[in-house]
Amino acid sequence: GDSVTQMEGPVTLSEEAFLTINCTYTATGYPSLFWYVQYPGEGLQLLLKATKADDKGSNKGFEATYRKETTSFHLEKGSVQVSDSAVYFCALSPPSGGYQKVTFGTGTKLQVIP
């Protein structure tokens, strides 16, 4: 079945450091890929998405590129801020769609210190 593997946390960075959170997936066909973020005390929010190979999703300074050849969707940000401290989840849904088929990773907790 479909699966998502993301790097374990927690990840602790100083403000303005470069961020990479690795995510790889296993799925048939061409799934859609997502990054969700959960800020403290809040629900999950969609951060960015990519629906086909070589697409780059971006939002709030975060980027991730859909790499079919390496089955990866790594999350990057050039300069993190304290407000980026949160838990980040990589996820996929198959081409046929349907929420029940959304597969999530284990989440990576990011802590940014001033």
Place this chain on the structure above:
Amino acid sequence: EAGVTQFPSHSVIEKGQTVTLRCDPISGHDNLYWYRRVMGKEIKFLLHFVKESKQDESGMPNNRFLAERTGGTYSTLKVQPAELEDSGVYFCASSQEDSLAEKLFFGSGTQLSVL
């Protein structure tokens, strides 16, 4: 517009007790989903309502879990009797359409601790 609301935010109970979690979706959202994150592992699908009907409950772990959505508005998830392995964060999500994963709106979750 109010978001998806879940309560309680935290619940601590003893093994063998009963707990009921509640989710109020965004008004007008026919689709309601329950997910669970256990012990820091991946978030897993539990079930999906369309209005008051269970569209898919293939993710429900066993018959100790009962979900209802009377009237197609809010939903409850009851665990009876609770076991230690039920501890985790229970998320609810809602949407207008069941076709695009990016249209999901999540609540902040209920942290359940079974002692």
